[in-house]
Amino acid sequence: MSDPKRRLDVEVIPVTPLRQNCSLVWNGETRRALVIDPGGDEDVILERVAAHDLTVEAILLTHGHLDHAGGAQALRDALTKRQGAPVPVIGPDKRDEFLLSSIEENAARFGLSGMISVAPDRYTQDGDVLPLLGRTYEVLHVPGHTPGHVVFFEPQDRVLFAGDTLFRGTIGRTDFPYGDGPTLVQGVRTKILPLGDDVLVLPGHGAPTTVRAERAENPFLQ
Template identity: 60%
Template sequence: MQASLSLEIVPVTAFGQNCSILWSPATRHAVVVDPGGDVSRIMAFITEKDLTVEAIWLTHGHLDHAGGADALRRELTARQEQAVPVIGPERADEPLLSSIPQQAALFGLTGLESVRPDRFVTHGETLEALGHHFEVRHVPGHTPGHVVFYDPAARFAFVGDTLFRGGVGRTDFPYGDHDQLVAAIRAQLLPLGDDVTILPGHGPATTIGAERTGNPYLA
């Protein structure tokens, strides 16, 4: 992580999902990645640091990553008195984003909302935020429209539920595909370079190099 940016991980939902708040200490501008729930906890940090959120980014459409996005958008828009857009993932995850209460009910959870992004992203495009450029990479298999946000200058990526320390994302869903996920990790993540830090949706950060050599799913 370059000194020009700061990062806070806020664990949210019963799944302990890593909601990431990335901000510039110089400008106090921020982006929020995967606000799955516990919006009051996210807002408390934003308020404490007096941050202005430019956008909310979603890696994919699962409840624990997107279930708080609509509520956070409303609260931030009211606080900042200007619209705060929800951006991503790829459009293939739209059915998941529109059925979050149904997903939550399967786990006995309430208070999570469906969300319609202000726009979906596509593989290969670049998002500009906080004076940095983030490449959007499509890494399907966990969900059809899952994306990763990669900053080549700062050498880190928000990878959602694609690659973890010692593991990969679940694929035991009707729309999951383990072979597709591993192939996409090999094609879209491993070439980034061994020094790149990956920030997953659950658990600790790791590096591409550590997973290339030590992850049993990539052996």
């Protein structure tokens, strides 16, 4: 019997030399899955998809940085071939298009290979609700690390896929030409903290945390 209250499963797969946390999320009843932020190492991600016997419904991107999005195009191609039907890439806010379309150039600058640009099937914006895996994923625009950065909140399981906005004890870097520190802090305060203390935060790098812990201890939020 299908139990709609059953929590979704999540496996965090560190990808790329930058050890970015790609999340594989799936419904154990239907074996349907999402991949969030496949920055690279798509062979490793595919191996985990196969190991859990999953069908990927969509690929989600929190923002346009190469360590989050550089493997999306290759993964889309491989999954589409494996599953026999197109797998959509759901992008961040369109303001990150300039990053998604220049991944090769940026990767070359860092001496990274195998990362390629990607054109999402659709962009998202603040307030969008994505029906995926029999749940709803709420899109919140939290710019500052990049102009088009979004986070994905799943209210039933109380999980936030935070990308590079909020980390355990810190926030995303904003020292890029397009970065904006005060805007990021403001976004975390007004969009993420109100989601509730019990929310599990899965960041793009490092260990998981909770809204409660960051509200209490994160030096950027005091």
